[in-house]
Amino acid sequence: MRLIVTDDHAEMSRTAAQLMAAQIQANPTTAAVVATGNTPQQAYQELARLVRQGQLDVSRLRPFQLDEYLHVPESDPRSLFSWSKRAFLDPLQLPLERLVRLRGDGADSADACASYDREVEAAGGFDLAILGLGPNGHLGFNEPPSEPDAPTRQVALTPTSLASNASYWGELEVPTQALTCGMRHLLAARHVLLLVSGAHKRDILWQTINGPVTPAVPSSYLQQLPDAVVIADRAAWPYLT
Ligand code: F6R
Secondary structure (H helix, E strand, C coil), rough: EEEEEEEEHHHHHHHHHHHHHHHHCCCCCCCCECCCCCCCHHHHHHHHHHHHCCCCCCCEEEEEEEEEEEECCCCCCCCCCCCCCCCHHHHCCCCCCHHHHHCCCCCHHHHHHHHHHHHHHHHCCEEEEEEECCCCCCCEEEEECCCCCCCEEEEEEEEEEEEEHHHHHHHCCCCCCEEEEHHHHHHCEEEEEEEEEHHHHHHHHHHHHHCCCECHEEEEHHHCCCEEEEEEEEECCCCCC
């Protein structure tokens, strides 16, 4: 695991976008699983800027959804499909059909997970995983406890995640169940970028990097990936490096 500390959120976003762009330039058909949430939004805007300026071609990129709420229709602004559209696909001018979906709006979540897994396997696994850090160490919605070989599956969101997700939706009800890409696929990605920003992530980032490797902090498994890159701003990592 390699840690890059930036002065602030803006620099974290630029650095992350540069690393993403380098990966896509090296492999234009990169299969990338893409987090929603607040942390990577500006990085995606930076990536879109590189595309607009003609410095990057993402036309063959293969994005995968990381997670989805259960029984939230895709047209609902809370759906993570619509978040992926707003934050990632639209700025990069990628067609919606390009996103490999993890569908929480169907009748059978086991089928949705199996269909997603088939797509990940057909792609030969992820070339790139762009992740944010949950307040409890979740990656995607791999809530604690999550074993490193946890499959793509339905999960009940923990009170910590529910409280954190409530901040996204104002008055709207927070979904309590979700589907998540499993730890197994995330930890097998050829490149992992974990973006972390803000003082509220300080303790969980410390545990991620220096704590025991344990299902109780799923993100701690990144310690076992020598090439995983954590990009944190100074607010999240105020220590000397
Ligand atoms: C989002 C996701 C979550 C978030 C995490 C951090 O698709 O899977 O794991 O990345 O909860 O969220 P923010 O960035 O909003 O702090």
